[in-house]
Amino acid sequence: MSSLQQSTNAFDALPIRQAVFRQTFPAIASQMITLIYNLADTYFVGMLNQPSQTAAITVVYSSFLMLTAISNLFGVGGASALARALGRKAPDEARRIASISFWFGLFSGALFCLLFWCFRQPILVLCGATQDTLPIALGYAQWVVVIGGPATILSTLLANLVRAEGKAGQASFGLSLGGAANLVLDPLFILPQGLGAVGAGMATCLSNVLSTLYFLVHLLRCQGETAVDLHPRHLPFIRKYGKEILAIGFPSALQYALTVVAVAAQSRFVSRYATEAVAGLGIVKKLDQLPLYFSIGVSNGLLPLLAYHYAAGQQEKRRAAFRLGCTLSLAFALLCLVTFELFAPQLASLFIDDPATIHYSAGFLRRMVIAMPMMSLCYPMIIQFQAMGKARESLVCSILRKGVLDIPLLFLLDTWLPLYGCMWVQPIVDTISLIVAIGFYRALRRKEDASP
DSSP states (O other): OOHHHHHHHHHHHSOHHHHHHHHHHHHHHHHHHHHHHHHHHHHHHHTTOOHHHHHHHHHHHHHHHHHHHHHHHHHHHHHHHHHHHHHTTOHHHHHHHHHHHHHHHHHHHHHHHHHHHHTHHHHHHHTTOOTTTHHHHHHHHIIIIIISHHHHHHHHHHHHHHHHTTOHHHHHHHHHHHHHHHHHHHHHHHTTTOOHHHHHHHHHHHHHHHHHHHHHHHHHHTTTSOSOOOOGGGGGGHHHHHHHHHHHHHHHHHHHHHHHHHHHHHHHHHTTTOHHHHHHHHHHHHHTHHHHHHHHHHHHHHHHHHHHHHHTTOHHHHHHHHHHHHHHHHHHHHHHHHHHHHHHHHHHHTTOOOHHHHHHHHHHHHHHGGGHHHHHHHHHHHHHHHHTTOHHHHHHHHHHHTTTTHHHHHHHHHHHSTTGGGGGHHHHHHHHHHHHHHHHHHHHHHHHHHOO
């Protein structure tokens, strides 16, 4: 039996609890390591005690998120389509889907990085860069978005595809390798070399290149035994599979793209007050990623399992896996909620020794973390819709989470509660999105139950 058959047969043979843990734990681990190396940029730059350096990283963050949006367009869409093809016992279709996802992800990423380079200064100013932070933000963005952008996209995209055929451990190791490298390189480039945020950008760029190289070597060694075939000979099938990939990946990509708009708008609002407030927001955006990345890890691990069982007609297994994943995600979010509320100033002080920045960070964190329990259920809900091929439901929930409500609420709440009102936007948005997602889920469940 080939390694491909062994991986996918495990979805059928293993008990649901064991299958969920086998898929989600490596995905959670890789997300946690990714979070740690994202935090490392802010942590080591914060050791310089220069709010302008930390604020510059915050300004670039929204542009960096666009790389994830592109990766998800082809990575999440491709992973869902690939897993459903394996559920239908069609490995040749899976190989074509993987190749199309890879090449179009690479082309789209290169195009985005080129366009960003051409318009980098107005983009960063629009995202909240000021006279103090713009030169630093330009240097950081050159490395993390322009030079390292394609590698950032491909490392995440390839991890999604590898995970989709049941190799969650390999996907986790590849991402973790890049994260570990960044942890080593950050203090070397930021502090002794005196490069600050620019050094952090260099470290992130090199780390993502290493992660991408690992996946490419792994797939080269496993030729003939994996559904993730990157050969361009499959590209003529773009008409047959491209629509499916884009329809499922688009909601995830749009959610991250709209997150860029929301984060940029929030940074823009906050930049009207003080540089320390922008730096404080940057620290909070890192801290509140802990429950966010955990939920994304759970969701990424669930996606292949849910898609496989859905395509195979095993709906009870899909529902059981989904319930267990939601339980894991919600439990961790509640733990973070309690911890962040109790220790907000202490957590902020880990990143910078500036009283004003710590004050802003603690106030922001205690408000924004209220969104975490709702968010922890929204992500698995959206992923389940994508696993089932339900593009409409996934799209609506994604747009509600980021885009439709954020900007109007920012204007309203900032007027009502200057500065701190901006931090209440996400809890309100996630609550509304979750209510809508539950409505969609119940409607789909009723249709399934009514089917013969």
